[in-house]
Amino acid sequence: MGRRPARCYRQIKNKPYPKSRYCRGVPDPKIRIYDVGMKKKGVDEFPFCVHLASWEKENVSSEALEAARIACNKYMTKFAGKDAFHLRVRVHPFHVLRINKMLSCAGADRLQTGMRGAFGKPQGTCARVSIGQVLLSVRCKDNNAQHAEEALRRAKFKFPGRQKIIVSGKWGFTKFSRADYLKYKNEGRIIPDGVNAKLLNWRGKLEGRQPGKALAPPPKEA
Structure with missing residues (x-):
């Protein structure tokens, strides 16, 4: 049985439901790497910083985060070089999604309970994001600024809803202008x-x- 489409879980309706000792058997999120590129480069090396911010309040699946990370990393590696940037995924998929599986085989009517006991089993994870929250950040040298913006533009297509590319006025990932x-x-x-x-x-x-x-x-x- 395939994965239920993420559009079914896009809206934030319920309370946060993280993995815990009460919520067991949660499958691992698809995204396992949150920092890509030259993550150990010092703060002086990469002064330019650009963010991809969500412009909607929604759930973003771990599959979408992984797809966006791969798209952004692939473009930056090709056009800027693998040692010329640092990409960071800024949200983590801690919210657990559930599914109430229905049987569709022959003779399922006798086994199926419908909406009785409809609290589902864990199916996947997603990140709950709000308006203006940063999803991805890239820091690099000033001469690769255009490549960083284009990489994030391509990563936008992996997410539902609206996103904005915001060029930061800060130095790299610091809080100083x-x-x-x-x-x-x-x-x-x-x-x-x-x-x-x-x-x-x-x-x-x-x-x-x-x-x-x-x-x-x-x-x-x-």
Whole structure:
């Protein structure tokens, strides 16, 4: 018996139903890899960032997430190079979908109970997404910006509903704008932390700081 189409489960109707000790026998989600490309490249390597955001409140199946990841990865690998980007899937399919299987063989009328005891068995998983929630993010160098946008445009066709491609004003996956990141870096206040970065502030004990690392707070405007 084939998988029931994802259009049957697209709308968010019920409460979240995650895998637990009460909800057992859940099949593994189709998507197993959430970071693709040069995921260990430092925060300085890839300044450009673009997001694919959902513009509808809906369920997105794990199969759709995997198909979008493959489409985006394939395009970026072909046109930008396999070591020129980092793709991250930003949602996880934790919501369990159920199916109340009906028998369709000969003589099924005697065995079938119809809507009596209709609470179904786990069939698959999906991610519950809201309006404006980011589904995929790509960071790369500025010269590959067009390729990243085109890769996400192709990934859009794997999802139901509407999505928007949003070019981020931040530096890579950090929370700092590009201007702020360069300013803090020149001041020596940026601490690289993998694909992200921390900001060295002026709180804490002065004796615990390294020489030259203790920073005065910015002057207050009168």
